[in-house]
Amino acid sequence: MKAIEVFLHVNDLRNRFFPAYKKLTEEQLEWKTEGYKNNISFLLRHTAQAEDWFLRGVIQQEKMMPRRKRELDTRDKLFDYLEWTRENTLSFLESQDISILQETRQLPEGYRGEPIENPTIGWILHRVFQHEVYHLGQVNLMMRLQGIEPPNM
Template sequence: MVSSCGHQKRGDDPKRKADLQSAESLLEYLHETREQTLAFLESNPIRILEETRSIPEGYRSTPIDHPSVGWIFHRVFDHEVYHLGQVNTLLRLQGITAPKM
């Protein structure tokens, strides 16, 4: 089953903070999500990035009508990079050398 944003449904909603109480559960969920994303990209032709989807419930930014799958991937990537910058800044503020990416 494919959700409205184009990914394979697992039969449950995305996990939230309350569901991910340990570093181990968070890393496991990150691994599962990346595997699902890679499987989606590998099993679809590149033109899938041009198809449009609806924004899932819970999207908290400026609404956009009919975003492409490519736009959604770009937005998720930007969001991940943003948080990577936050983590690196926090590490450096504590005198810890951030890992090279």
């Protein structure tokens, strides 16, 4: 059994939400509500950076840096990066036996969550996908605050 079989529905929300997100203008992506420092572009970029870092930097133990804001300065580059990071994650899961999900990794400096001792790759990936859902909810709220109907679940 392949590791991907644990995450069969991982793209369910992306498939429902991203077509609407891709219709947003640069102005809508960069809009900020009063008292909140982040915008939709930041939330989507942060989501992709986190997935990239956890997969390549933590799980695959590569020396790498996620793409920075200056490298993702257009909406097309941002959505390409989101797709590229997810393709990498899916490719990894499709190429690995399910047993890899039980292997442990160390969470390096830079991890902002509660410390966890000997997290498994399965735990790390679940956290990455939960992290994305959390921020997609924020994106939908920011759309609503702009008077834009967010996509349905």
